[in-house]
Amino acid sequence: MLDLIFLAFIGYILLLGLRRPFLWVLLYVYIDILAPQRIGYAIIQSIPVSFVAFGAAFGGWLLLDRKEGARFSLRQGLMLALLIYCWWTTGNADFPVEAETKWEWVWKALFFAIFLPFTLTTRARLEGLALVMVLSIATIVIGTGMKTVLGGGGYENLKFFVNDNSGIYESSTLATVAIALTPMIAWFTRYGTIIKPHWIVTSFAILLIFACLMVPIGTEARTGLVCIAVLGVLLLRYVKRRMLFITAGAVLGLTALPFLPQSYYERMATIAQPGGDESASTRVAVWGWTLDYASKNPWGGGFDAYRGNTFTYEMPVKEEVGNTVAVEYREVVDEGRAYHSALFELLGEQGYPGLAIWLLLQGLGVWQMERIYRRWRHKQQEGEAWIAPFATSLLLASLIYIVGALFQGIAYQPVMLMIIGLQIGLHTYCKRIDSARDELALSERVSATTRRDAELSGKRKPPHAVTA
């Protein structure tokens, strides 16, 4: 039954796309984020819905779209360079079979992110993509938030639609992405044109942001808590009443404390004491190993090169005997531990060139969004007032993602690559407006000069013409 509903929904968008092929791009975004083929369990698993959606999106753009204003930008070039470099390292990988498996989804995510900005040529398209991203994530987050509030949370206990701990359905990744999208959710309450601002929209947005904040609580993802803290600090720059914001945040946090389970406190305590937790302890050890590995393999070892690591470290193990707690340091041997950081993931897999490209890609995004914010923030007209806040929401999304990526191997996270696509689309759109304005100003000058010349030549009539 569920499969049929998913298929009916996909069929519905395919039909709508016959009138506006851009909707097929949005269909692919929806399928890539929510993965209905993984939620369903019968017929939908045998249909390559993702392939069909991508074929429709790319074919529709190639054959039917106006392509007016589509440009190839520097950041698309960087993603293309990263894609080619990943292809090269995959061919020379330490673990060819595993590398091939990761390459299978990474190249698709990068290719789609390179393609996406070509389709984002109008404000409605930029907003449409942002809305589909938000609603697709919302579909996952609403359930997660409700389960947390109703008491079904816990580390590795909270159930998602898909429970294979991969992609967006990995708890820390979902927490990071959900927190990263909260500024964009707020943007829709003031500047949305597809679903216009209304008290119902604002109420829904507040509940959705609350659900997003619940994801790190419900999943007990430590990275999510760090992301919330970073978001709070970053928002201080944009809020008008800073003291009120800080007070409200503190009151909200203190009010929430009694409702949090003991397991949450215990897990969050390991942020400050990484030695007490295996997941946190191994991070430091893996990062050290990766630095050493990169010094010997500066060009990278291909995807999943971490599988070659092995190291021993000492970890405190608590033992309770009656009323006494004995802490004993035991030697732990670990091997094949994942990077737990996008920076080290890139360094180990793609070497220094790959890391440099990725850092440049992210850094340029932050810089471009900041420039757009400064350039457009004083615009008041309806057609332009949305741009600066939209750039801010994308800037914050980038920064929160980067912070989250410091502690997770999410260098090629498809949703965040789509955010990059959205940033490129907005940057190109703003440049097109500036360029159109320049041309308009030039044409006005030419027009004024010609008019003046015409008037002058009209006045320079010979005396007999005047007397006649």
Place this chain on the structure above:
Amino acid sequence: MIDYFALALGHGLLAVSLLRLVWRDDLDVDPLLHTLKEEERQNRKAASVAGRNARRRAAREGDGPSDDERLRSSSVSDSAENNA
């Protein structure tokens, strides 16, 4: 139950949003960019009309040939070259 509720709500909102989007002409043609380009086109057109009028006026007053005269003379010279 919660999962079904979340899926229904998310898909319902997506369905309504996409339906609204499909009827919008500005999905394919951006109104702001279109207006700017249209104004620029009008300016260029006005400039070319004003310029042509000015040249015509100047020609009438003996400052130089009019557009029509220039056209005529060029077609005459073209035909003379062809005949040669």
